[in-house]
Amino acid sequence: MPNKPNDDAIYNASERLIAWLETQKYRGNDPHDALNSPLLGALGRRNRYVGIALVQTLRRSPINLRSLFRVVPGYNPKGMGLFLASFVRRYAALREPMDLERAHFFAAWLRDNQAQGYRGASWGYNFDWPNRGFFAPKGTPTIVNTAFNAQALWDYAQVCGQAWAFDAARAACEFILRDLQRYQDTRGICFSYTPHDTRYIHNANMLGAALLARIGAHTGERELLDAARASAAFTIAAQERDGSWKYGIGGSDEWVDNFHTGFVLGALADVIDVLGREEWRDALERGYAYWKENFFRADGAPKYYAHALYPIDVHAVAQAVITFLRMRALDSDASGLAKRTLVWGVTHMQDARGFFYYQMLPHAINRIPYIRWSNAWMLRAMAEWLWGHAIAQKAVLVKPSYESMD
Numbered sequence: 001m002p003n004k005p006n007d008d009a010i011y012n013a014s015e016r017l018i019a020w021l022e023t024q025k026y027r028g029n030d031p032h033d034a035l036n037s038p039l040l041g042a043l044g045r046r047n048r049y050v051g052i053a054l055v056q057t058l059r060r061s062p063i064n065l066r067s068l069f070r071v072v073p074g075y076n077p078k079g080m081g082l083f084l085a086s087f088v089r090r091y092a093a094l095r096e097p098m099d100l101e102r103a104h105f106f107a108a109w110l111r112d113n114q115a116q117g118y119r120g121a122s123w124g125y126n127f128d129w130p131n132r133g134f135f136a137p138k139g140t141p142t143i144v145n146t147a148f149n150a151q152a153l154w155d156y157a158q159v160c161g162q163a164w165a166f167d168a169a170r171a172a173c174e175f176i177l178r179d180l181q182r183y184q185d186t187r188g189i190c191f192s193y194t195p196h197d198t199r200y201i202h203n204a205n206m207l208g209a210a211l212l213a214r215i216g217a218h219t220g221e222r223e224l225l226d227a228a229r230a231s232a233a234f235t236i237a238a239q240e241r242d243g244s245w246k247y248g249i250g251g252s253d254e255w256v257d258n259f260h261t262g263f264v265l266g267a268l269a270d271v272i273d274v275l276g277r278e279e280w281r282d283a284l285e286r287g288y289a290y291w292k293e294n295f296f297r298a299d300g301a302p303k304y305y306a307h308a309l310y311p312i313d314v315h316a317v318a319q320a321v322i323t324f325l326r327m328r329a330l331d332s333d334a335s336g337l338a339k340r341t342l343v344w345g346v347t348h349m350q351d352a353r354g355f356f357y358y359q360m361l362p363h364a365i366n367r368i369p370y371i372r373w374s375n376a377w378m379l380r381a382m383a384e385w386l387w388g389h390a391i392a393q394k395a396v397l398v399k400p401s402y403e404s405m406d
Contacts, residue, residue: 020354028371037069051130079372081149093390120174133199188234206267243290262323300340317345318377
């Protein structure tokens with residue numbers, strides 16, 4: 001293992017997590033999968049608000065009631081994309097053959113399990129998803145899942161030389177451009193979350209922009225580049241005076257949290273670098289300053305909201321690590337801050353059996369080991385750290401995607 005870091009703590013934590021994931025065969029539950037229950041699903045599909053109540057009841061329970069309601073663990077499409085991105089990074093950094101074998105498995109799964117009935121390539125969730133804006137039946141593709149999975153396939157194509165994976169990533173752009181709704185005004189455009197709703201969410205819009213920019217920069221397609229610029233411009237124009245971004249457009253979505261802000265920042269950094277839009281860097285710097293100064297405790301624990309520490313969510317831990325590492329060119333302290341939060345997460349939220357807990361509350365811990373929300377994201381964060389170490393040592397197979405476009 002030529003590129004194993006001198007500091008073994010993070011590597012060992014990732015190995016414990018992988019060992020646990022192998023015992024689960026990468027299947028598991030999700031915070032939002034309550035309607036996979038035959039009984040709860042029948043009730044929740046009749047009325048969206050009943051469905052929301054059922055999902056939230058199981059999501060908030062510190063006791064996993066899913067077996068009682070016959071909710072079977074399964075493959076989560078977004079989780080599978082996160083696993084692919086993780087093992088591609090681990091293979092590029094550590095050169096371990098088993099990581100390459102795993103990457104092949106997850107890439108093939110994404111190829112064979114795309115959403116049906118839509119243009120291009122896209123992915124949804126393996127459960128019905130009622131939320132405050134709409135009801136998405138099982139399998140309904142989302143811009144978020146599609147962007148993450150397409151980015152992972154692009155990484156796989158670069159590292160493993162699989163042309164079909166690039167074609168699948170390019171096909172995901174067709175879904176974004178052809179099947180999603182659009183809100184458009186003088187600021188630009190904002191893509192909808194799914195083809196069937198008009199909920200316009202800034203982090204989702206930026207994730208779509210980053211994918212379109214990355215693929216468009218490679219293919220030279222003007223339509224992709226123009227759409228990337230217009231969607232990024234829309235979200236940049238929506239930035240608040242303090243540097244923050246509200247979750248979305250409309251009264252029910254005008255809140256600000258930690259990890260969705262991290263999504264915006266990372267995607268914006270990618271768009272700036274790929275498209276060379278230096279005039280947008282001020283928005284990135286102001287957004288990063290707001291996020292860095294308002295969303296963390298002194299020991300690195302991530303706050304959920306700027307005004308509230310709890311719940312301390314493992315998803316916020318993972319995304320903070322990824323966001324800090326993405327901001328290394330902007331902030332000389334970013335690597336140290338990433339490690340501080342990652343070590344905090346490993347110390348306080350990893351079980352002795354290897355998996356990561358869901359949330360820490362003031363007087364309790366929700367220890368349910370959700371496959372996508374908790375464990376796929378933490379593997380992704382640790383893989384990003386290991387990849388960053390290999391890059392610093394000039395011992396990685398390929399540069400990160402946003403650098404390889406230079």
